Amino acid sequence: MSIKFALLSLLAEHPQGSAQLQSTFHERTHHTWPLNIGQVYQTIKRLERDQLIKVCGREGKADIFTITDAGTAELDEWWQRPVEKPADDRDDLVIKMALARDRAPLIKAQREATMTKLRELNRTPAEGAAELLRQRHIFQLEGEARWLDYLEALS
Incomplete structure (x- = not known):
């Protein structure tokens, strides 16, 4: 599972801060995939660097992020790509x-x-x-x- 696309999909719904992204992810997945705040921060930095998200405001000391057009395009491509098991999967x-x-x-x-x-x-x-x-x-x-x-x- 790609944290990148999980966060982009949540940001496509509405702008959120890092802590809210983590919380929303856990709510939606019912804690089936643990996501620590360090992973969220690290992924947010990469998404921002790659111009897939941007800061759109602040809530207290926390930045609030929104998805960019480039982020939406990459997310749309991800939604359309089927998930395939590797052919060389060792069983x-x-x-x-x-x-x-x-x-x-x-x-x-x-x-x-x-x-x-x-x-x-x-x-x-x-x-x-x-x-x-x-x-x-x-x-x-x-x-x-x-x-x-x-x-x-x-x-």
Whole structure:
């Protein structure tokens, strides 16, 4: 996840200061991704340097930032770009299955672990971003279970 684009998306909604950006980020993501204020300050400096945001006022001692036209254009491009997993993603389970002389015990153990995690996730409702993340994990585990079925059928 890019902090740069997270902050730009929040600033596209309305001008905010660094502390408010951090707070809004945590509210919207339900604390699923910890973001410390140092990361916010560092990212704000880079965004300002790259002229993607600018100071539009002050609130007490804090600068209030707004997104620039260049920032809006870069954010729009980011929204339109699909998220893809790297093709060379190393997956320990794939390597284990490729190297195993007998896959049956591995498939059995992995299926049990997958189903245990799946049952656990189905019993644990969440909200907001945490719910989106939970649902994504559920679908990934269901896909893994189907893949294990496929491997078992090959044996």
